[in-house]
């Protein structure tokens with residue numbers, strides 16, 4: 001989850017600022033992560049999260065968070081809007097996503113209510129605060145720590161900004177719907193393209209295929225188009241929505257699950273698992289999730305089933321894949337390698 005393995009720096013400044021401001025009562029937290037704002041004295045948290053990993057952490061802490069993405073209407077869960085809203089901008093997910101967050105925060109804040117908006121100066125904070133201040137009619141930065149910033153905005157009457165439109169493109173015979181903030185929303189990723197190009201002659205007809213970390217759903221939709229029975233999973237709810245939209249746009253069927261790695265997969269097993277695993281959390285290189293992907297493949301492959309993955313050349317996945325079967329290098333191109341390992345039949 002964001003901030004892993006520590007507390008997100010912007011959220012830490014947000015919590016300190018709200019504590020100094022003596023915020024009390026119901027607080028709608030649109031980026032709850034591990035639930036830090038719930039530790040503020042006198043605050044009752046309305047926790048909202050889109051990360052499956054964070055939702056698991058929150059549930060373990062006894063917080064029943066709402067799984068939601070920018071633009072979702074939260075009134076079915078909380079008919080009355082809270083007077084205080086908090087949000088950490090995910091500037092590293094791109095301009096459209098951060099602007100969608102701002103529009104969402106505006107829609108969730110009642111007139112006269114307050115938004116505490118945190119972000120990173122190096123990830124567009126000034127730009128997004130200007131957009132927020134324009135919508136709210138007022139607002140200023142009230143706290144700074146290193147590159148982190150927190151602004152306080154009180155909502156004056158005025159319209160909520162529109163959500164940015166999804167992006168889209170056609171690749172490998174698939175019409176891809178890329179929602180804001182989803183990996184490779186505007187064009188196919190180079191590594192993913194190399195993976196699909198390498199697997200072109202693979203016969204997937206009638207096979208059970210898992211797209212692990214599906215993002216926009218390009219890989220899973222490509223497999224479904226080739227006659228596979230597909231399951232797509234992603235830990236990010238916005239990606240799950242994007243992948244569902246991609247399948248629908250192509251008239252394809254398949255299940256798309258919101259899942260931290262394979263946690264939501266029950267007892268499902270697969271003949272093929274295809275993945276372009278993540279190796280970043282925010283800006284840092286973190287290989288834990290990719291290793292979890294490989295371990296999950298070891299649990300989920302049927303005998304004779306194959307894990308195929310694409311990775312940057314230097315990333316050392318071969319040893320972990322050895323737990324499934326000897327890692328074979330299918331292709332090396334443009335700084336990437338395609339690896340496969342088959343579970344003994």
Ligand SMILES: C[S@@+](CC[C@H](N)C(=O)[O-])C[C@H]1O[C@@H](n2cnc3c(N)ncnc32)[C@H](O)[C@@H]1O
Pocket residue numbers: 053183184189192212213214215216217218219233234235236239259260261262275276277278279289
């Ligand atoms: C490199 S992207 C690949 C996306 C897509 N398959 C493609 O090729 O365009 C990795 C994906 O893994 C997802 N992811 C990251 N951590 C995850 C986790 N713990 N569980 C499930 N998915 C995760 C990300 O949200 C992202 O969509």
